[in-house]
Amino acid sequence: MGLVMLFFGLCFMGGWAAAIGALVYAVVTLVRIWPRDWVRHDGHLAVRLLVPTPVYVRLDVALAVLAFLVDLWLVSAAIVFGSDGVFTEDWMGYPGMTDPSGQGYQAGVVHALRTMAWWTSGIAVLCRCWITAGVQVCVLPLAAWWIGSFDTYYT
Template structure:
């Protein structure tokens, strides 16, 4: 088994726990900053809307870390399940026997990652979490493109 697949296997097995801990930390941060100002009091109204207060910025950073860990877990899950007879990448090791039910797996994973990216990006923008929105639009579409470039038993 390749080192890369070992990393993604570990991220799949423990990534959900890391994302859950980060989510709890983000919730605690939100509770702590709740009574503080969420918008700046001085400046142009557009600048006050776009540039969050320091307390809200701390929450956004905690939420961005949570989103990154959840994205890593989601990508790891797709790779671990796809390594069992769908993907034929060298760094994954021997992928096992061909799985005829996995023919649409790669397209489904790419579509799911892109949809997740844009839905979570939209929610982050609605919540004015600019760092989280940047993480979501940066990580998941690149992961979807990367997984889309894999050779499979059905495209080689």
């Protein structure tokens, strides 16, 4: 088993714990900043809308870390489940076909990652979480492209 596959296996197995820890931290940050001002009161309307307060930026950073950990867990899960006979990359271990029902797996994973990227980044933009939106637009489409570039037994 390759070192990269070991990394993704560990991210899949322990990633849920890191994501839950980041979720707890984001909730604690939200509770701490709840009574404070989330919107600037001075300056032009566009500046008040586009430039959040430092307290809100702290929440945005916590949400960006949470989104990154969840994205890493999702990509790890897709690679770990796909390594069981769908993908034929050299670093994945056993190269034999063991899952004949996996013909649409790669396309489904790529579509799911791209769809999740646009939905989550859209929600982040609506909530003015610019850092979180940037993380979602950068990480998930690149991961979808990477997974889409894998050789499979069915193509």
